[in-house]
Amino acid sequence: MNDKITKIDIITSETKLDDLIDGLDKIGITGMTVSNVQGCGMQKGHKEYYRGTELDVKLLPKVKIEIVICSIPVDTVLATIKSILHTGKIGDGKIFVYDVSNVIRVSDFAEGKAAL
Ligand SMILES: Nc1ncnc2c1ncn2[C@@H]1O[C@H](COP(=O)(O)OP(=O)(O)O)[C@@H](O)[C@H]1O
Ligand SMILES: [Mg+2]
Secondary structure, three states: OOOOEEEEEEEEOHHHHHHHHHHHHHOOOOOOEEEEEEEOOOOOOEEEEEOOEEEEEOOEEEEEEEEEEOOOOHHHHHHHHHHHHOOOOOOOOEEEEEEEOOOEEOOOOEEHHHHO
């Protein structure tokens, strides 16, 4: 199936955003959605001190980058993302990959691959 559409969500540190956008641009990714989000993973946030009291900061600020692709191979996109984000430390982020059943561009009713 050549017209398989895939969505990739990347949740990572805000400090990686510019490099990630540059890298995605270089492999021909045209559309994306970027949001500021809060999240936690296995570390459940971290501990912070405020006026001598330990506060449990459960949610850390992160950025979420959402891309939907068809022509560019998923493996290529994932390899690019991993090479940009990987330092080997916690905080490098997480990548979620989904199948997408359809895309519709409302202005001209283009659907599927043609709408990307
Ligand atoms: N199971 C999950 N469901 C939804 N979002 C998650 C999940 N696990 C992690 N995330 C999101 O991904 C971010 C990074 O995941 P995390 O496991 O903490 O990896 P790392 O600490 O290496 O960046 C989290 O801050 C959270 O926003
Ligand atoms: Mg974490």
